[in-house]
Amino acid sequence: LDAIVRVVSDSAQVEVTGTAYVCASAPWGLLPDDMTIDTAVEIYDVYGAASHTARLAPKSGVVYVLGCGHAGRLAMAAARDSMDGDSIVVAVDVDELAVSRVRDAGLCDIGVVTDLQNPVSALAALRDAGAPPADLTVVVVNAPRCEPFSILATREHGTVLFFSMATNFSTAALTADGMGHDVTMLIGSGYTPDTGQYAFDLVRRTPALRAALGVEK
Numbered sequence: 001l002d003a004i005v006r007v008v009s010d011s012a013q014v015e016v017t018g019t020a021y022v023c024a025s026a027p028w029g030l031l032p033d034d035m036t037i038d039t040a041v042e043i044y045d046v047y048g049a050a051s052h053t054a055r056l057a058p059k060s061g062v063v064y065v066l067g068c069g070h071a072g073r074l075a076m077a078a079a080r081d082s083m084d085g086d087s088i089v090v091a092v093d094v095d096e097l098a099v100s101r102v103r104d105a106g107l108c109d110i111g112v113v114t115d116l117q118n119p120v121s122a123l124a125a126l127r128d129a130g131a132p133p134a135d136l137t138v139v140v141v142n143a144p145r146c147e148p149f150s151i152l153a154t155r156e157h158g159t160v161l162f163f164s165m166a167t168n169f170s171t172a173a174l175t176a177d178g179m180g181h182d183v184t185m186l187i188g189s190g191y192t193p194d195t196g197q198y199a200f201d202l203v204r205r206t207p208a209l210r211a212a213l214g215v216e217k
Contacts, residue, residue, distance in 0.1 A: 013041060029195040034204070039215055046071035047199035049140055049163050051192035053078040056136050056159055060084045064134040064153055065091050065108070066116055067141030068098035070213065071163060075138045076107040077202050077209040090131045092116065093141065105212040116141055119149040126153060138188075139164050147172040154183050163188030 006015040022028070031040055049071040057063055063079040065072045068091055079089045091108035093099050094115050103111035114125035133155035139146060144166045151172065154160050160183050162172065172185055192198075203209055 011038075012045075013038060027191050027195050029197070032200055035200070035215070039213070040200075042070055042213075043074070043199050043203065044196050046074060046140075046190075047196035048188060048190045048192050049138065050074040050078040050199040050202055051194055052161055052163065052186075052188050053136075053138055054082045054198060056161060056186075057082040058087070058135045060087050061135035062088045062090065062132050064131075064137040065089065066093070066137065066139045066146060066150060067164070068093040068095065068102050069140065069142065071140040072138075073102060073107060073209060073212045074199055074202065075140060075163075076102060077206050078198075079136075079138075080107065080208075081202060081206070088132065090126070090129075090134070092122070092126070094143075102212050106208040107212055116146040116149050117143065119152055122149045123152060134158055136161065139167065142166055144168065145171075148175045148179075151175050151181055151183055151185075152179060154181075156182055157184075159184045159186065161186045161188050 001016055001018040003017050004014060005017060053075040057079045065075045076089050076091060089108045090110045091099055091102045092112045096113045099111040099113050102108050110129050110131050112125050112129045114122040116122055134153055135155060135158050137150050137154045137160045139150045139162045141164060147168060150160050176183060203215060
């Protein structure tokens with residue numbers, strides 16, 4: 001790292017200069033010519049959320065997405081893209097503005113504002129909103145102690161995809177054990193063989209996703 005060029009307070013990116021050393025086996029993808037570098041980097045950072053969700057989503061059913069950031073928005077769009085029209089996508093976040101944004105854009109059917117670190121009140125909020133138990137729960141919220149709610153909100157024999165670096169996997173295992181709740185729990189890798197091409201295609205052909213991401217086209 002040679003220098004920090006620019007820091008923008010409302011951006012997750014920091015502009016720097018330096019030299020990058022990349023292993024020969026490292027995955028890579030082409031920079032799209034129809035998107036800005038900033039947008040492309042944002043998508044490359046979390047593209048796995050879209051690819052994994054598309055692979056795991058049931059043809060017909062209920063998908064919860066916990067967290068309404070960029071990864072969450074991609075996951076919601078992927079769920080919509082992969083499921084039948086009568087399926088339900090539920091967005092859950094503690095940030096009311098973030099939930100409103102994805103709900104207004106049409107990325108979810110039900111938006112719930114609740115504290116995911118309090119599983120009892122969060123489950124009550126889901127029931128009050130009329131959300132059925134999830135067949136698939138995608139965890140992309142950047143906060144710890146969300147494992148109990150993620151598991152309890154998912155129906156018996158359903159699937160939880162932990163696509164969050166804040167996940168404590170021993171807590172997840174012990175919660176499922178202690179609650180006697182049989183769900184398949186998966187670790188979400190940031191890499192998938194499509195190296196982001198599905199996510200970029202999803203952005204190109206999904207107006208609601210572009211609106212939620214603030215991408216112009």
